[in-house]
Amino acid sequence: MAVVLSTPELLEGIFLQCDIRSILTSAQRVCRQWHEVIVSSPAVQTHLYFRPGPPPLPSHGSTLNPLLSEIFAPFFAPFVINTSEGFWDRTEIESLPLARNPGPFMRADASWRSMHVQQPPLRALGVVTPSENVSFLHEREVRMGDLYDHVVRILTRPGQGWRILWRERRTLEDHRTLLEDFNSDCTKEILREVDVVLVRSSGPFRSTTVLASDREFMARFTHPTALKSRLLNVTPPKRIRGRMSRREQREL
Known part of the structure; x- marks a missing residue:
């Protein structure tokens, strides 16, 4: 032995x-x-899932990271827009294991941030707001830290909702129904190019004033690495489709 x-x-x-x-x-x-x-x-x-895996066989699709699928379950849940299921808010983030035990998750060198969410890895991330017909394409190697930071950044603004759409986890018929519900040309276009799309949706209108609850959420769930990279190494989206002011583009 x-x-x-x-x-x-x-x-x-x-x-x-x-x-x-x-x-x-x-x-x-x-x-x-x-x-x-x-x-x-x-x-x-x-x-x-720290290094890229080989391309899958034609008969096999991509494989999701089993550990991340467990501890970040809302990020990997199937997404179908219908009358009984809508967009999520901060509740899903507050229910994650990292909310109950933030120490290991919020370390600057936490391993989960460097893990690929699937094999073979994601090479691009789409972000869409169907109600405004706006889409963004971030072409870079997407790891779990990137996906998490995008969602938390959305939720630090008042009244925002989110869901994640995984292209490979749906049949063609699922796509057709989903896209009709979206009624958004930008979503159709971006789904042809990427495997995962972060979908934004504005919730009930309220003032854009930053409340104490907003600051508390940011303090609890914004990762220290994200704070540093946002100041020192902000990577803008490669492409923006739809109407958006320069100020809104800078904020993203």
Whole structure:
């Protein structure tokens, strides 16, 4: 047993059979050798969704990150606009595990922020506001930290709602019904280009004045890394479709 557990090649094979949570929270803390194998092995890093995986076979679609799907469940929930289901607000963010135990999640080096949300990775993110017929395309490698920051940034404004649409998780008929409900040309266009779309919707009108509850939400859920990147390395969208003032563009 000692020989097996001290052999990097055999350790790598064992780690590839382990679930992501066990590797991140337990295995890499056993000793320096185990930690070194985990962080240096391309295969293990791909298994952990830190490195891009190979293209899927034609008969297989993309694979969602199982750990992120569990701890950030609202981000991966199916989205169908109908009479019984609408847009979400801050309640879903406040129900996440990070709201109950913010310490591990809000560290500057928290591993979940660097994880791909699926394999193969997302290469672009669409953001749409169907009611205003406006869309944005962010062409960059999208990780969980990026997706989370986009949602929280939306929710720091009064009266905003959100949902996430995953293209690969729907049949063609689902798409047709969904797009008719959207009634938005910009959404149809952007869905042809990207695998995931963040959909914004304004809630009931109220003053744009920042309230104490708004500041409290921002303080609790804006990640420290996002605060720093927003000041030092703001990446504007590559393309904007629809009417929008320059001031609104700068805010995004």
